[in-house]
Amino acid sequence: MGIDVGKYLKSPEYEIKITTYRDIFQAEALECDRFGAEYMKHSACLVMSKNDMVKMGLKTGNRVKLANNYGSVVVEVRESKRDEPGGIAFMVNSPWSNALVSDETGGKGIPEFKNITARISLVKDEATTLESLMGSFRK
Amino acid sequence: MVTCPGCALLCDDIEVVVENNRIKETRNTCRRGAARMKGCVNRLAPSVAQKPDDIENAIKKAAAILQNAKSPMLFGWSNSTCEAQLEGIQLAKKMSAIMDDTSSFCQGLLIERILQKKFRTCTLDDIRNKADVLVYWGSDAQDSQPRHLSRFSYFPRGELRQRGYEEDRIAIAIDVRESNTAKICKGHFYRIPPKGDREFILALMDALSGKVPAYEPKKMLELAAILKKAEFGAIFVGLGLTYSIKDDFDILIPLADKLPNFNIMPMVGHYNMRGFNEALFKETGFVNRVKFDGKAIHDSRYSIVEALRKSIDALLVVGSDPLSSLPRSVIPHLANIPVICIDPCVTLTSKIAAVTIPCAVSGVETGGSTVRMDGKRVELSKCIESNYLNDKEILARLMEAL
Numbered sequence A: 001m002g003i004d005v006g007k008y009l010k011s012p013e014y015e016i017k018i019t020t021y022r023d024i025f026q027a028e029a030l031e032c033d034r035f036g037a038e039y040m041k042h043s044a045c046l047v048m049s050k051n052d053m054v055k056m057g058l059k060t061g062n063r064v065k066l067a068n069n070y071g072s073v074v075v076e077v078r079e080s081k082r083d084e085p086g087g088i089a090f091m092v093n094s095p096w097s098n099a100l101v102s103d104e105t106g107g108k109g110i111p112e113f114k115n116i117t118a119r120i121s122l123v124k125d126e127a128t129t130l131e132s133l134m135g136s137f138r139k
Numbered sequence B: 001m002v003t004c005p006g007c008a009l010l011c012d013d014i015e016v017v018v019e020n021n022r023i024k025e026t027r028n029t030c031r032r033g034a035a036r037m038k039g040c041v042n043r044l045a046p047s048v049a050q051k052p053d054d055i056e057n058a059i060k061k062a063a064a065i066l067q068n069a070k071s072p073m074l075f076g077w078s079n080s081t082c083e084a085q086l087e088g089i090q091l092a093k094k095m096s097a098i099m100d101d102t103s104s105f106c107q108g109l110l111i112e113r114i115l116q117k118k119f120r121t122c123t124l125d126d127i128r129n130k131a132d133v134l135v136y137w138g139s140d141a142q143d144s145q146p147r148h149l150s151r152f153s154y155f156p157r158g159e160l161r162q163r164g165y166e167e168d169r170i171a172i173a174i175d176v177r178e179s180n181t182a183k184i185c186k187g188h189f190y191r192i193p194p195k196g197d198r199e200f201i202l203a204l205m206d207a208l209s210g211k212v213p214a215y216e217p218k219k220m221l222e223l224a225a226i227l228k229k230a231e232f233g234a235i236f237v238g239l240g241l242t243y244s245i246k247d248d249f250d251i252l253i254p255l256a257d258k259l260p261n262f263n264i265m266p267m268v269g270h271y272n273m274r275g276f277n278e279a280l281f282k283e284t285g286f287v288n289r290v291k292f293d294g295k296a297i298h299d300s301r302y303s304i305v306e307a308l309r310k311s312i313d314a315l316l317v318v319g320s321d322p323l324s325s326l327p328r329s330v331i332p333h334l335a336n337i338p339v340i341c342i343d344p345c346v347t348l349t350s351k352i353a354a355v356t357i358p359c360a361v362s363g364v365e366t367g368g369s370t371v372r373m374d375g376k377r378v379e380l381s382k383c384i385e386s387n388y389l390n391d392k393e394i395l396a397r398l399m400e401a402l
């Protein structure tokens, strides 16, 4: 086994696979107020297996930056309450997960909404707000 | 009893308590349906160029934008009544516009094949009365169509299934994640890796043909044995499966052929997506992604994602929030063209729109027809009075103004 250089750096970066799912509490919050705190709480969140969190030195409530060629967001980490083998993390489908999705569809028109690869690192920043996700597109 | 417009199950057993012309309480809805029927906190107001205006001016300005565009696109439609959808199709024809709906990046691939009769399908009522083996594949109905299991599939005591889930029904989940639906399918949850559905289908076909599959042979043979014994089975195809096999979708056809007692059911989210797909199919032979140019031309260039990247110079959005639901990397294109937004609520898209036109909430402030996920036509009721025009009326006014 090689030396884990990452652990000597301040905020090691790992590669992570993310898939999206639907959550009725988030859907309820969306119907009520898509700009509200409840919708953000359920959306700006990455659910991970205990194994992966230990491996990456993360705890529930930590904030992480997720970044790839298409965008980046800061979200909160939560440990999955389910029996997850690890290797894949989960986000409820939302503008936060969509920030990491490519619009390149091979001409077919269906983006890879559920098949995201990103770099993950622990950060102290606040979670990305919908306002700041929108910011650059205001006319 | 009224109908809930919260998802494509269109539950028609809802009671509402109205007080001061507001829905104070709903009975029999799930959380999502209750929230939809009680309404959003941010109602949309008419605006032009990001400034408040009146509805007449907003409609006039919208017509001018569409008229000046060389290549306008009309998008959304899955949260609109059938009447509004038909009006929209006429508008698209009149303007030689591109037209697409959310099925373009959702269940369009499946609905198209169902309308082309490439799959055996049935109604949700057949499932409630007869189904004994239920396969939720890439579908977390519990969170997406929350009353699916309780009204139609797993828990009810149907005509031929009087002993319900305790003895008469087997529920199976095939998914990447142990979803809430998978948790209910105790002992019959097949976890697959992301994009693992194709391999799973091939292995299952081997197992059904009596061959030893290369992938998880023991589990696949066990699953094949359950499926073969089914008297009336249903495969609920969720977005997880559709996205995973989108490049080779027809692989599902030989699997369905090997399961003669099974029906395929598209798990549709938005309440009238299927209505739009059926209406456009009837008009053009295609369920989405068309350009009207004398005749209807169908091409993936006319999908919302590809069209935004390339060809359109104005976008009318009806009852949808592409800024929220599309990849963020496509949004700069969207922000560069004039957008007209018709919606009951403020959305991310309405916030960048050149023109916003508020409409009544279908199923609450206005009635209309819809098509359930299984193709059954269901009527929406008007529960409260409102001064808002409905989306059909707005589209008709737009048509007149052109």
Ligand code: SF4
Binding pocket: B004, B005, B006, B007, B008, B009, B010, B011, B028, B029, B030, B031, B032, B033, B034, B145, B146, B147, B148
């Ligand atoms: S399951 Fe769908 S239609 Fe039924 S109450 Fe819930 S949101 Fe409404």
